[in-house]
Amino acid sequence: MWRSFKTWFQVITTVFAMMALLASTYAWFTANREVETSVATARTGEEKLELQISAYGGSSFQSQESVPIQQVNQTDAGDLMPVSTDDLTNFVYVPFTQDGQATVFRQVENEQYYYHGRVYLRAVGSGWNSGTKLNLYLDQSDDILGSDVDGTMLNAARLGLKFDGGSPVILKLSESSNASANQVLHTVVNGQTLGANQVLHSSGGSVSPVTDPGASAEDYTVTFENNGIQVPQNALYSMELNTIYPVDIYFYLEGCDPDCSESITLKQADLFLAFYGVISQ
Numbered sequence: 001m002w003r004s005f006k007t008w009f010q011v012i013t014t015v016f017a018m019m020a021l022l023a024s025t026y027a028w029f030t031a032n033r034e035v036e037t038s039v040a041t042a043r044t045g046e047e048k049l050e051l052q053i054s055a056y057g058g059s060s061f062q063s064q065e066s067v068p069i070q071q072v073n074q075t076d077a078g079d080l081m082p083v084s085t086d087d088l089t090n091f092v093y094v095p096f097t098q099d100g101q102a103t104v105f106r107q108v109e110n111e112q113y114y115y116h117g118r119v120y121l122r123a124v125g126s127g128w129n130s131g132t133k134l135n136l137y138l139d140q141s142d143d144i145l146g147s148d149v150d151g152t153m154l155n156a157a158r159l160g161l162k163f164d165g166g167s168p169v170i171l172k173l174s175e176s177s178n179a180s181a182n183q184v185l186h187t188v189v190n191g192q193t194l195g196a197n198q199v200l201h202s203s204g205g206s207v208s209p210v211t212d213p214g215a216s217a218e219d220y221t222v223t224f225e226n227n228g229i230q231v232p233q234n235a236l237y238s239m240e241l242n243t244i245y246p247v248d249i250y251f252y253l254e255g256c257d258p259d260c261s262e263s264i265t266l267k268q269a270d271l272f273l274a275f276y277g278v279i280s281q
Contacts, residue, residue: 047127049241051134051277057120057244069249072118073111081113082255084187086210088160088168088248090202094255102187102255105200105207114252123277125241132279135235136163138221139276152178156259158214159273160250163237172214182263187256199256214254222276231278238280 052063055070083091084105091108098104108114123134154173161169177183177196187194194200194209201210215234223230239245253260 047125049123049125049128049134049279051275052122052124054120054122054244057246061120061122061244063122067119069117069119071116072248073114073116075112075115080115080251080253082156082253082260083108083113084200084255085160085252086170086199086201086213088162088170088250091252092200092202092207097186100184100186101193103189105202107202107205114250117249119247119249120244121239121247121275122244123239123241128241128279132241134239134241134277135231135280136237136239137232137235137276137278138217139274140217140221141224142274152182152259153264156253156257156261156264158250158252158254160248160252161236162248162250163239164245164247166237169220169236170214171217171220173217175216175218178259178261178263182261183258184261185258186261194256196258199254212254212256222278229278235280236275239277 050063052061053067054061054063055067056062081093083093085091091111091114092105093108093113094102095104095106121136125132125134155176155178157173159171159173161171185193185195187198187200189200189207189209192209197212198209199212199214200207218232219234220232220236222232237245253264
């Protein structure tokens, strides 16, 4: 079990999510998944705070050290078809290709072709000022994200996070690219061939190319140096204390990414995702 206990002034716990990923593509993939948490507490004077994780929300919320990610959709996590999205809501896929290019796109129904799971977080606190919030970040200090991975698969993968009521965050799991021989520009919209850093926006039954919203994981990651902590400008989410938040977790292959090619068929990886909390007042 991965454990990490860190405190820095009013900084609290690190929460780990672990997924074993197996990708099986068809040109244009999947997840045995489990969540492990390290629950730590921070205390300053009479102030107390604990970050908790549960497999279920509402009255069924039960803080545990290790909980499974509850899959929301019915997709077979052993075979994920490449899809494209810019909002984690409207996904499109390619029903067939012509001469190796995708020119026909359909809306994904019933959340097929990508993995969608959910866990629940709660920051339990007392003694804090009214309006105190907990900002969530990523923690890769133990080489958590992308540890023991096959980079050729993760170069085309995306990790999407949706926090209740917040804007979705789409993360690139790798800043590397596959060898040029294993890259393909295979998406064509209205005669325009999409290049790197473009995905599809779907609305009203039609699609249009937009800039890939996938951000570097480093933009949301805290770093530790000289017994200090550097907090990035961007937070994944800002949590009210003593409130349960569902966290929707998406894993998918971005079909418009040039790295999404037959070269990543039947690839396998272990992914460890860690959240780090910092009090914001």
